[in-house]
Amino acid sequence: MKIFELLDMYNVKPEELNAFTSRREAFAKLGSFGKKIALAAIPVTIASSASTKAFARTMEPLDVLNFALTLEYLEAEFYTKGLAKAGLIPDGKDRAIFEQIEKHEVDHVEFLIAGITASGGTPVEKPMFDFTAEKNFDPFGDYNQFLALAQAFEDTGVRAYKGQAANLMESNELLTAALQIHSVEARHASEVRRLRGLKGWITQDERGEGMPEATQAVYNGEDNLTQGGVDVTTVSSVGADGVTESFDEPLTKEEVLTIAGLFICTEE
């Protein structure tokens, strides 16, 4: 696992960011994209210089999109492979659930590629994935492990998008699209957790029964009680467990890549 090489993947050259000087030009370019994408609110304003909103940005918007694309590649390939493996996912309810999740992850990949391209960026290549994490897991041979990794990927996805929202604030279109993906990941996470017999929400920083120790990084920090400087247990009758369930916590890019990096081969 080479986190620094992964981080380098998201560095976008300044000339790419400045590829569009006007929204009009961006929209003109957008016209060449398919109907499916054009129907959605497409991110096109990320290269514009003026921002009316003040915030501390830790990553450029195009880098955020490529970061998100990497996670979506990972999820999409995981489910595509799982569905293709005969006898892995039980027919009926389970299969229907994962077909729906896979459809969304594939849609997210296509949407992000189109959005990055329309914004003048270059979508990152799909990395090589190793879902065994160097033979530590056997998700396509053991359905319980498939379920456990699905839960880890979805709960990570929720935290990853949340951690990047502020980096997208200068573009209403981008921010809203990212939020619209974020809540879909949350729906997936809830459903996979419940399929595994857990609650749909995260109590304290518990990874939940049957989750491998290696996935604990996905849940660290979820036991936070303080929101906006307020310890919520001091202003509400709801106890600590309920308060931690009520607020999902973000992860930084570095934290996400430490988790996702377990499954990404960086050797060429």
Add this chain to the structure above:
Amino acid sequence: MSKTNQLNEVTNPVPQHKGSRRSFLKAGGATIAATGILASGCKEFFDMIPDKPIPAPPAPPVHLGEGDIGVLNYAYTLEQLEAAFYTKVVEMPYSGISSEEEMILEDLRKHEVAHRDFLKAALGKDAIRKLTFDFSSVDFTSRDSVLGTAKTFEDLGVAAYNGAGQLLVSADFLLIAGKIVSVEGRHAAAIRSIFDEDPKSFAGDDVIDENGLDRAFTPQKVLDTASPFIVNKIIANQLPTS
């Protein structure tokens, strides 16, 4: 009548029983008139004191305000609505409720109460008042009615926060809204999963579009859907539009 008694009738203006009312009125009429009570009908007013329950207070219109405060008050409106709804659901569970359903609905109550209480504390003096709700369209004895309403509220909450993110100026508030909306998304999936037959409904094609995106609604659209449940008129015309 002694002097002492006359004094008592004037300085002790709360009538203790019907027999004292007339003498009280005689002695203290000027004071009562000054409060404006007489203008609303003195006879009706006094008739209801000992015999009838005090009527519900009126629900005055509520201004959400402007800027980030307005957006947070908008969120606080929705969280008050959800918290009030689940509190009632848990108080009187519908017949035939399963233990799993009971657990989920109790968790949802707790989460929405935590969201509500947090937003009230965060808004401080800028928080809107406690709202009055009308759940007369919900049959709390019916599973279909309760879970159908819960589904509407959770999907609406998701779409509301998704649409409101871009209205916020503060990155800190945006992060907090993000922390809440994913929990609403988890709720929506769980309610759909226990209520709908279709195993794909947790993120069904009725709410997720062909790009894999959930819904994002403007405050106006959300409040139009929520308003039948809210007695107070919610005035949102100062909210930011972008």
